[in-house]
Amino acid sequence: MLGIETSCDETSAxxxxxxxxxxxxxxxxxxxxxxxxxxxxxxxxxxxxxIVPVIETALKEASIELNxxxxxxxxxxxxxxxxxxxxxxxxxxxxxxxxxxxxxxHHLEGHIFSNVIERNIETPxxxxxxxxxxxELVLVEKLGQYRLLGxxxxxxxxxxxxxxxxxxxxxxxxxxxxxxxxxxxAAECGDPQAIAFPRALASVDSFDFSFSGLKxxxxxxxxxxxxxxxxxxxxxxxxxxxxxxxxxxxxxGRTIKAMDFLNVSRVAIAGGVAANRLLRTxxxxxxxxxxxxxxxxxLELCTDNAAMIAATGLFYLQRGNQSVMDLDxxxxxPLPRQ
Numbered sequence: 001m002l003g004i005e006t007s008c009d010e011t012s013a014x015x016x017x018x019x020x021x022x023x024x025x026x027x028x029x030x031x032x033x034x035x036x037x038x039x040x041x042x043x044x045x046x047x048x049x050x051i052v053p054v055i056e057t058a059l060k061e062a063s064i065e066l067n068x069x070x071x072x073x074x075x076x077x078x079x080x081x082x083x084x085x086x087x088x089x090x091x092x093x094x095x096x097x098x099x100x101x102x103x104x105x106h107h108l109e110g111h112i113f114s115n116v117i118e119r120n121i122e123t124p125x126x127x128x129x130x131x132x133x134x135x136e137l138v139l140v141e142k143l144g145q146y147r148l149l150g151x152x153x154x155x156x157x158x159x160x161x162x163x164x165x166x167x168x169x170x171x172x173x174x175x176x177x178x179x180x181x182x183x184x185x186a187a188e189c190g191d192p193q194a195i196a197f198p199r200a201l202a203s204v205d206s207f208d209f210s211f212s213g214l215k216x217x218x219x220x221x222x223x224x225x226x227x228x229x230x231x232x233x234x235x236x237x238x239x240x241x242x243x244x245x246x247x248x249x250x251x252x253g254r255t256i257k258a259m260d261f262l263n264v265s266r267v268a269i270a271g272g273v274a275a276n277r278l279l280r281t282x283x284x285x286x287x288x289x290x291x292x293x294x295x296x297x298x299l300e301l302c303t304d305n306a307a308m309i310a311a312t313g314l315f316y317l318q319r320g321n322q323s324v325m326d327l328d329x330x331x332x333x334p335l336p337r338q
Contacts, residue, residue, distance in 0.1 A: 001317070002069045002094075003310025004055070006087030007079025007107050008133075009043050009176070011050040014306035015062035015069070018314065021117060023061035024300065024307040027054050033176045036166055044082030051090055058306070067098060071322070073313020076104030077330035078133070084329035092325060101322040103313035108134060108335055109146075110308035111270040114297040116143070117311045121295055126264050128255045128283070131271035132158030132178075135251075137207050137258050138335065140268075143315060146335045149258050150207025157247055158273045160211040164218050164243050168236050178303075180276055183240045187278075190241030195221060197246040199253075207258050209250060218243050248279045256286050268295040275302040 005012040009032060014024040029046045032038050059066055074091035077084055088104070095102040112127055123143065129136045135152040155163070162179030165171050170182035197217050200210035218239065225235060251273075259267055267287045273279065274296055284294040301308060316322070 001071055001073060001310045001314040002055070002058070002066075003073045003105075003306040003308075003313060004051070004087045004091050005075050005107075005110070005304055005306040005309045006047045006051065006083045007075045007077070008083060008304060009038050009046070010304045011047050011054050012304065012306035013051075013055040013058035014310045015058055015064055016117065016307055016310040016314065018318070019118065021307045022064070023058040024305055025054050025058040025061065026300075026303070026305050028176060030176050033171075034173045036171070037162075038080070040080045040082055043080055044086055047083050047086040051086060055090075066094070069098075069100065071100050071313065071317045072102040073105050073310050073317075074102060075107050075110065075309050076323075076327060077333040078107055079329075079331065081329060081331050084331075088327070088329050096325075101317060103316045103321065104323040104327045105309045105312045105316075106333060106335060107304075107309075108136070110312045112138065112140060112146070112268075113143075113312040113315065114270050114301040114305075114308040115268045115295050117301070117307060121266060121268065124262075124264055125266035125268055125295070126255065126259055126262060127268045127270055128251060128274075129271045130157045130251060130269070130273035130279075132156060132162060134271065135209050135211075135273075137254060139262060139264070144336060146337065148335065150209065150254060152209040152211060154210055154212035155215060157209070157211060157251060158271070160215050160247060161273070163215055164240075167219055167222060168239060169232070170236070170240070178272065180273055183244050184276055184278070186236055187241035187244045188237075190237030190239070192241040192245035194238035195242035197221075197242055199246055199250050201250075202253075207254055209254060211247065211250075214243070214246055244276075244278060248276070248282055251279060252283045252286055255283060256290075259287065259290065259292065265292040266295065267292055270297060270302070272303045275299050
């Protein structure tokens with residue numbers, strides 16, 4: 001199965017079968033760094049330039065010819081419309097020219113499948129999806145059937161990491177660096193208890209998240225420091241560590257709450273924020289303390305990649321489901337319920 005992922009600023013192609021990943025090529029766009037965020041028009045143009053070489057590299061690394069693939073999978077949404085269109089149109093073109101079936105894949109479902117590409121997880125299991133664009137708690141009743149338990153009411157966790165990293169001047173202007181990675185590196189020599197940042201919705205009986213108040217609290221704290229003529233560089237480690245501690249505590253707390261409520265024993269994490277070491281270790285510790293099993297993808301499968309898209313598409317193709325040529329992309333699309 002050849003998978004293609006172009007939902008945001010990574011152009012990716014991968015070749016997988018039911019048990020193995022043979023290639024997973026990811027090309028990350030760097031032209032957005034000087035703008036401090038993703039510029040949609042630049043992203044779609046960069047995908048146009050990169051997608052053919054990336055596909056060729058994926059096929060070469062997998063030692064397979066294009067004619068030998070059984071089918072294709074492509075991200076249909078959610079994501080940036082211009083970026084999604086590039087991947088969809090290329091996939092449809094190949095499907096027509098090769099007379100092969102293709103499957104449009106939900107991006108977040110792909111992240112769920114990142115945990116089951118090379119192993120089986122007995123269902124049901126709870127998944128925390130945390131990325132730059134989404135933060136959701138999803139019960140995987142079975143693969144292909146999901147129940148949304150809670151989601152962010154404002155910023156996604158990854159978005160909060162990005163904005164705070166920018167606020168703390170941790171992002172270079174000559175290359176793209178994920179805010180979560182920049183915060184984690186700065187936090188290594190900081191005190192996570194130095195600043196008591198708020199934990200939103202801590203007393204609310206729901207599984208939803210909120211990070212905008214935390215982001216504002218960090219912004220206000222930084223402004224007070226600057227007004228006091230304190231060199232921000234001296235306190236960045238403590239601010240970063242305290243902010244990261246607050247985010248992780250909220251994510252872990254809500255996940256464990258859902259685990260208890262549903263009485264499930266298997267918990268997985270997925271999405272770009274799943275690469276955060278503190279989140280992985282804290283959630284694993286809490287789950288295992290309760291006698292549960294914890295699953296997380298390899299680091300290279302946390303961020304956007306085509307292997308997860310190919311694996312999801314293969315799952316549906318093996319069950320006789322394929323997409324039609326008039327399938328369109330969508331910036332917003334719910335996870336399938338059944």
